[in-house]
Amino acid sequence: MSVIFADTRTPESVDTSDNQLALAAGGILTIDLGALRANYKHVADAITPTRTAAVVKADAYGLGADKVAPQFYAAGCRDFFVAHLGEALNLHPHIGKDATIYILNGLQPQTEQLCAGHNIVPVLNSLEQLSNWAALANSQNRKLPALLQLDTGMSRLGLSEQELQTLVADLSLLDGVDVKFIISHLAAGDNVQSPQNKAQLERMQAALKLLPHHAVAFSNSGGTFMERSYHYDLARPGIALYGGAPQENLPNPMRPVVSLQARVIQCRTVPAKTLVGYGGSYETQAETRVATIAVGYADGWLRHLSNKGCAYYGDVRLPIIGRVSMDSITLDVSALPEGTLKLGSLVELIGPHQTLEQVAQDAGTIAYEVLTSLGNRYHRIYINDILA
Ligand SMILES: *Cc1c(COP(=O)(O)O)cnc(C)c1O
Numbered sequence: 001m002s003v004i005f006a007d008t009r010t011p012e013s014v015d016t017s018d019n020q021l022a023l024a025a026g027g028i029l030t031i032d033l034g035a036l037r038a039n040y041k042h043v044a045d046a047i048t049p050t051r052t053a054a055v056v057k058a059d060a061y062g063l064g065a066d067k068v069a070p071q072f073y074a075a076g077c078r079d080f081f082v083a084h085l086g087e088a089l090n091l092h093p094h095i096g097k098d099a100t101i102y103i104l105n106g107l108q109p110q111t112e113q114l115c116a117g118h119n120i121v122p123v124l125n126s127l128e129q130l131s132n133w134a135a136l137a138n139s140q141n142r143k144l145p146a147l148l149q150l151d152t153g154m155s156r157l158g159l160s161e162q163e164l165q166t167l168v169a170d171l172s173l174l175d176g177v178d179v180k181f182i183i184s185h186l187a188a189g190d191n192v193q194s195p196q197n198k199a200q201l202e203r204m205q206a207a208l209k210l211l212p213h214h215a216v217a218f219s220n221s222g223g224t225f226m227e228r229s230y231h232y233d234l235a236r237p238g239i240a241l242y243g244g245a246p247q248e249n250l251p252n253p254m255r256p257v258v259s260l261q262a263r264v265i266q267c268r269t270v271p272a273k274t275l276v277g278y279g280g281s282y283e284t285q286a287e288t289r290v291a292t293i294a295v296g297y298a299d300g301w302l303r304h305l306s307n308k309g310c311a312y313y314g315d316v317r318l319p320i321i322g323r324v325s326m327d328s329i330t331l332d333v334s335a336l337p338e339g340t341l342k343l344g345s346l347v348e349l350i351g352p353h354q355t356l357e358q359v360a361q362d363a364g365t366i367a368y369e370v371l372t373s374l375g376n377r378y379h380r381i382y383i384n385d386i387l388a
Helices: 018-024 033-047 057-061 063-075 084-096 113-118 127-139 161-169 195-210 357-362 365-372
Strands: 027-031 079-082 098-105 121-124 144-149 177-185 256-268 288-293 311-312 316-321 327-332 346-350 377-383
Touching: 018 327, 018 377, 027 033, 033 063, 057 063, 057 084, 063 079, 063 084, 063 113, 063 144, 079 084, 084 098, 084 113, 113 127, 121 127, 121 177, 127 144, 127 161, 127 177, 161 195, 311 327, 346 357, 357 365
Parallel strands: 027 377, 079 098, 098 121, 121 144, 144 177
Antiparallel strands: 027 256, 256 288, 256 346, 288 327, 311 316, 311 346, 316 327
């Protein structure tokens, strides 16, 4: 049995305003909703007449689907992709009724009614899922909308070549299902050079010839920056909308959406040959000024960044020394004049001096993982909210 205590600890005179919460937080995550809308428009304009959806799975790549999706809606987006039915149900109240929500991961058995009852559109990834969806439609004597995914070479989700042949041999399997789009997903969309893109496109083209005509959704962010033949009728960008680079090894044309600052919680000067952090993985070479900041791996500053990567104060680079802890990181701040950083000072983790992509590279990962790992301990500030 759990006990709930009445909150007698917060007298009304205590200031719990945003400003106080920002001062108390270990980090401040600023999300530029204007940049999000601009990025959506940038992609949408570049590929018209292809329609542009927004992928808002994983809580809009960690940035808050309830805040982010309405901005895409305001920018003209009417198609929203999530991964799970639960995400779709949560998203529903935050976007207009004329928008459609699609579930990329398909449906678990016995969740078809819940999905259909909320007018959410599943991606059918197998003949089994198709059969379950068609059965519900036929039991209700109506057609139910769905997307049908084909596996064109990623071996992750979608009808296999063999399942496609089964379907082509008996198109009555589609009875009761209103196929809004046939979709597939690029495995190497972030690399224009990869021959896998062309191979997937050719498999898609061949498959489409076998099926009755339907609209097609094919491209993720990377695909929208490839030639027109990849665009089809509906595109599904995610990372580019959030400021990530759609193509690796090419300049990033997107506007940065996220900036992150961390609070200094202690400073000290230690002599040469002093060990820093868990496991003593760093030993100072000379007298070193160390600042500890209140962000750690529980805030998505991946432990892989131990003794790698940095923060900035103004233009000054402050290397991470020692292991990243759960709630804190130690920085070598010797490059700054003594006393520059004090309790409560802010340093930059993502911003004008250090892009999201640079952090991802230092951490040996991709911007997607950095964003979706950010967690919920930061004080979040949403700026340029067109709906406020
Ligand atoms: C995540 C995802 C997307 C969006 O991909 P980005 O690379 O973020 O643009 C599109 N389609 C599918 C099927 C996905 O899983």
